[in-house]
Amino acid sequence: MEMTDIMTTIRQRKGGRVAELAEEQLSEEKNVKPDGKIQSDHTGGKLWNILSLTVGGIVAICLGLLTSVYIATLHENDLWFSNIKEVEREISFRTECGLYYSYYKQMVQAASIQQGLHGLVYDNKTESVRTINILERMNVYQEVFLSILYRILPIQQYLEPVYFYIYTLFGLQAVYVIALYVTSWLLSGTWLSGLLAAFWYITNRIDTTRVEFTIPLRENWALPFFAVQIAAITYLLRTHLQPAHERLTLLAIFIATFLFSLTWQFNQFMMLIQALVLFILDCFDMLPTAKVMWLYIIQISGLLLVCVLQFFNSMILGSLLISFNASVLIARTIQKNLKKGSLLSRLGKLFLHVLFVSCLTLLVNKLIKKILNLESDEHIFKFLKAKFGFGATSGSTKAGKSMEKMEDCTIALKPGAAYNLIHTVLFGCLALSTMRMKYLWTSHMCVFASFGLCSTEVWGLILKCVRLYTSRRTYVIRYSLTIITLLYISYKFWPGIMDELSELREFYDPDTVELMNWIKSNTPNTAVFAGSMQLLAGVKLCTGRVLTNHPHYEDKHLRERTKQIYQIYAKRSPEDVYRILRSFGTDYVILEDSICYERRHSRGCRLRDLLDVANGHIMDGLGENEPDLKPSLYPRFCEEIKKNLPSYTVRFTRVFQNKTFHVYKLAKHK
Numbered sequence: 001m002e003m004t005d006i007m008t009t010i011r012q013r014k015g016g017r018v019a020e021l022a023e024e025q026l027s028e029e030k031n032v033k034p035d036g037k038i039q040s041d042h043t044g045g046k047l048w049n050i051l052s053l054t055v056g057g058i059v060a061i062c063l064g065l066l067t068s069v070y071i072a073t074l075h076e077n078d079l080w081f082s083n084i085k086e087v088e089r090e091i092s093f094r095t096e097c098g099l100y101y102s103y104y105k106q107m108v109q110a111a112s113i114q115q116g117l118h119g120l121v122y123d124n125k126t127e128s129v130r131t132i133n134i135l136e137r138m139n140v141y142q143e144v145f146l147s148i149l150y151r152i153l154p155i156q157q158y159l160e161p162v163y164f165y166i167y168t169l170f171g172l173q174a175v176y177v178i179a180l181y182v183t184s185w186l187l188s189g190t191w192l193s194g195l196l197a198a199f200w201y202i203t204n205r206i207d208t209t210r211v212e213f214t215i216p217l218r219e220n221w222a223l224p225f226f227a228v229q230i231a232a233i234t235y236l237l238r239t240h241l242q243p244a245h246e247r248l249t250l251l252a253i254f255i256a257t258f259l260f261s262l263t264w265q266f267n268q269f270m271m272l273i274q275a276l277v278l279f280i281l282d283c284f285d286m287l288p289t290a291k292v293m294w295l296y297i298i299q300i301s302g303l304l305l306v307c308v309l310q311f312f313n314s315m316i317l318g319s320l321l322i323s324f325n326a327s328v329l330i331a332r333t334i335q336k337n338l339k340k341g342s343l344l345s346r347l348g349k350l351f352l353h354v355l356f357v358s359c360l361t362l363l364v365n366k367l368i369k370k371i372l373n374l375e376s377d378e379h380i381f382k383f384l385k386a387k388f389g390f391g392a393t394s395g396s397t398k399a400g401k402s403m404e405k406m407e408d409c410t411i412a413l414k415p416g417a418a419y420n421l422i423h424t425v426l427f428g429c430l431a432l433s434t435m436r437m438k439y440l441w442t443s444h445m446c447v448f449a450s451f452g453l454c455s456t457e458v459w460g461l462i463l464k465c466v467r468l469y470t471s472r473r474t475y476v477i478r479y480s481l482t483i484i485t486l487l488y489i490s491y492k493f494w495p496g497i498m499d500e501l502s503e504l505r506e507f508y509d510p511d512t513v514e515l516m517n518w519i520k521s522n523t524p525n526t527a528v529f530a531g532s533m534q535l536l537a538g539v540k541l542c543t544g545r546v547l548t549n550h551p552h553y554e555d556k557h558l559r560e561r562t563k564q565i566y567q568i569y570a571k572r573s574p575e576d577v578y579r580i581l582r583s584f585g586t587d588y589v590i591l592e593d594s595i596c597y598e599r600r601h602s603r604g605c606r607l608r609d610l611l612d613v614a615n616g617h618i619m620d621g622l623g624e625n626e627p628d629l630k631p632s633l634y635p636r637f638c639e640e641i642k643k644n645l646p647s648y649t650v651r652f653t654r655v656f657q658n659k660t661f662h663v664y665k666l667a668k669h670k
Contacts, residue, residue: 056191060181063198064174070202072170073501075212080506087516088507089162090542096551097216099126099537101165103140104216107147108161116147125546127558128528128585136311138552139265142221169215172224176209176443177201179227184447184454186234187417192482193454199486200446203493207442222264223440229256230423230444236291237415250294257302262309265554268319270440271299273430275324277422279357283350286418293332296325315554318374323365324357331357417451424448454482511660515590516542518656518663523588530565530581531590539590548584563614569595570611571632574641578651581666588655591662596638608636 075081079092093101103120110116120134134140150156150164159167180201181194201208211220232252235241241249261267278295281287300322307316316322335353340346368374424444431441452458459477463469519529520543529539533551540547549562564580568589581589598606609619617632618625634640641648641664656663 104143176224196450327360
């Protein structure tokens with residue numbers, strides 16, 4: 001068939017068939033089969049394909065393993081982890097990392113697996129005077145699974161529990177890199193693109209991962225599975241997949257979606273963005289509708305299964321993702337023939353479809369939250385409202401020649417590429433607002449940038465614009481530029497990586513070590529400790545004592561409790577602070593000079609400033625205050641208690657202090 005005949009046929013068709021014909025045309029032009037396998041004109045083409053797949057696969061596995069070893073070496077060199085004491089290893093798991101690891105330790109040390117699970121389901125140590133279900137409240141199934149695996153495998157005499165834990169997470173980095181590699185390979189058609197994506201991921205490590213110093217964080221567990229899911233979706237969106245391959249791919253997507261949802265409490269917000277990507281592309285007829293519907297169903301199914309495992313966690317049931325996906329499926333059932341008719345008719349139907357889905361989503365979500373009386377996730381939406389201004393999107397379309405140009409653009413953008421493009425853009429917007437999401441976006445940018453550099457479509461378009469296009473010239477440019485870029489990256493970053501690997505440090509935090517050792521030696525096992533969320537996570541991990549609060553924010557009751565406990569850093573009377581602490585069963589309170597006299601942040605951003613404003617008090621230091629703020633009747637508690645005045649000593653007795661911490665024991669009665 002002549003090229004002109006192909007283009008004529010394409011322009012005679014409308015809707016999704018345009019993309020399918022375009023895929024076939026591009027496949028013929030590039031000598032690519034519809035299932036994505038490259039074919040050759042000579043008799044050794046099949047052998048060459050097998051050789052290329054084998055080499056590409058081996059390179060992917062090797063790069064993944066090298067990344068894991070690289071991250072593990074950096075962690076060892078930074079802390080001298082193999083030579084420090086157990087308490088120092090545990091202290092190195094800062095803030096919420098220590099809290100999550102404590103449940104793994106608790107399961108490993110339990111008399112039996114059954115007793116360990118019972119201790120998590122009926123936990124009365126994480127929050128004093130309150131029994132909570134850890135498996136419902138937190139995403140710690142990975143710690144449970146890993147602890148059970150450690151107990152049943154014959155490795156206990158060879159490997160300490162902490163090493164089994166951290167090596168598993170470093171191993172997941174191999175899965176992460178391989179998934180990014182495969183995604184880029186699927187998009188571009190060459191494993192050199194995957195190699196470049198992996199190189200960019202490693203050389204931009206500071207912006208792509210922080211696993212080496214925040215090992216137990218939930219995203220370090222979840223993002224590898226999310227990357228696997230994206231790779232599987234990219235493969236699913238290829239045209240002319242065999243039914244068996246499609247079913248296996250859908251199964252892989254479901255498993256990856258389920259594991260991602262199970263391991264991170266913020267999964268619903270990531271998948272909501274993913275669902276919006278699918279919705280946008282489906283509305284513009286750039287993805288096969290049947291496959292999009294399956295992806296919506298998989299998201300709902302995975303999240304509901306997690307909901308069951310988390311004892312019907314109300315935050316999941318009230319998630320915007322479930323409401324949105326359910327609304328889209330309902331709208332699709334009611335509104336037929338959205339992609340048929342004239343251009344004006346289709347635009348009108350599209351507008352009504354978007355409006356209907358939006359209104360139905362808000363209605364369903366509000367109804368669910370009303371029924372469940374759900375407020376646990378309100379802090380997240382308040383944060384998003386402060387960060388984003390959501391508005392309706394608009395677009396314009398021209399008829400005649402303009403329609404042909406739009407179809408030409410559709411030809412150049414395959415479904416997998418379109419999905420990953422919008423995916424990258426939306427996660428980029430999220431990363432601009434939230435530093436924690438930077439690691440999600442930059443990793444995907446490595447994939448999309450490498451695809452762009454290795455794409456025949458991109459270079460073909462550029463060469464056509466300058467009237468130099470030939471198929472051979474396109475291939476020469478994309479392969480040569482990729483190889484040159486790889487050589488440049490190796491030359492530029494290899495010395496820095498070697499220097500980084502040769503730099504040796506050692507963990508050093510004697511004040512915290514001294515505090516933890518004192519608590520273990522001088523307080524009863526049932527003692528209740530109050531203090532900052534970050535420090536108390538370490539107290540639970542290192543000593544097993546009972547906490548008043550901890551760094552897990554997805555519970556309204558806990559947020560209110562933490563605000564009350566933090567009055568130890570506010571301008572409150574000793575009577576008020578004592579009453580608050582005793583209401584939570586507190587036996588000991590830990591005060592930190594780094595919080596009480598904080599200088600790292602500017603005025604108005606320090607914890608004590610936030611407490612002053614919340615209490616209606618004027619902030620310390622020079623600067624403007626809101627007109628409704630008034631001077632406090634009392635000095636700052638954390639400062640005044642150190643003066644040993646009678647009004648304080650009658651209720652609080654100092655029992656430990658060093659350069660950083662001051663521990664006070666509360667009197668049983670006033």
